[in-house]
Amino acid sequence: MSIDSSSSGSIQSSRSGFLASPSGSSRPARPAQLDPAILDHLGGGLDPEIISEMSHASAAALLDRVHHTEDPQVVQRVITLVDTEGVDIIAQLWSNAEPDSLPGIMWRLYLLRTWMRRNREQIARLWRFGEPVATTASAIVGVDETPDAEDIARTADSILSGAFTGDFAVALDRASAFTDVIANGLRVQAHRITAAQQERTSSSISDGDERLAAHDAQTRAARLMHTAANLLTTSRDFREGAHLWRRGRLE
Numbered sequence: 001m002s003i004d005s006s007s008s009g010s011i012q013s014s015r016s017g018f019l020a021s022p023s024g025s026s027r028p029a030r031p032a033q034l035d036p037a038i039l040d041h042l043g044g045g046l047d048p049e050i051i052s053e054m055s056h057a058s059a060a061a062l063l064d065r066v067h068h069t070e071d072p073q074v075v076q077r078v079i080t081l082v083d084t085e086g087v088d089i090i091a092q093l094w095s096n097a098e099p100d101s102l103p104g105i106m107w108r109l110y111l112l113r114t115w116m117r118r119n120r121e122q123i124a125r126l127w128r129f130g131e132p133v134a135t136t137a138s139a140i141v142g143v144d145e146t147p148d149a150e151d152i153a154r155t156a157d158s159i160l161s162g163a164f165t166g167d168f169a170v171a172l173d174r175a176s177a178f179t180d181v182i183a184n185g186l187r188v189q190a191h192r193i194t195a196a197q198q199e200r201t202s203s204s205i206s207d208g209d210e211r212l213a214a215h216d217a218q219t220r221a222a223r224l225m226h227t228a229a230n231l232l233t234t235s236r237d238f239r240e241g242a243h244l245w246r247r248g249r250l251e
Contacts, residue, residue, distance in 0.1 A: 059103035066164040099237035116156035120149040130185030176238035186228035
């Protein structure tokens, strides 16, 4: 089992946070929650400042609408927006937004959910690596000490739905604590791969096959550490977003 920077829905370099692969859906990616006038202009090469204004306005409008509704179907449609409509339109609106902005943080929340659900079995194992004994992270995230794949999927939905229906800053704190644990799990797995390969090398006569195996192990470990580093950056983005939200400065 591994999650690395080449996997579907993997984590990309620091400022971009999560980058999910396109869903492949044949349906037009036109979420009903977004103003059609905005969508009609997206392909027209608009000025970056106008795109930025659209991204901030759409994120604020979507969050405000769900916060003021009591219809669970509306909440569910917003949570599953990427699943049902594809990631393209949201990406065009929000993916270039800075992580210390509302659209930038919402982009990361949506992609965190997508990544968690697509890799739920691997992430459940990584949680057990990163949090072998329940700590405050378990309490903040709301995850048992030994979660299974379905626990991870439920947590993914819970974090995103909490952003829309509960305290937005608390949802960001949960997302940050979760990614911290998974990053630690990735580091633990990388160290295990390296240690196991070193043990095999020390107990055998070095030859071409062994050198190739050692190189492969080093590559896999390096990818895991790279993904862990990107996750930690995303975790810091979530923490900073929570801080800004509480100060009324996340826009």
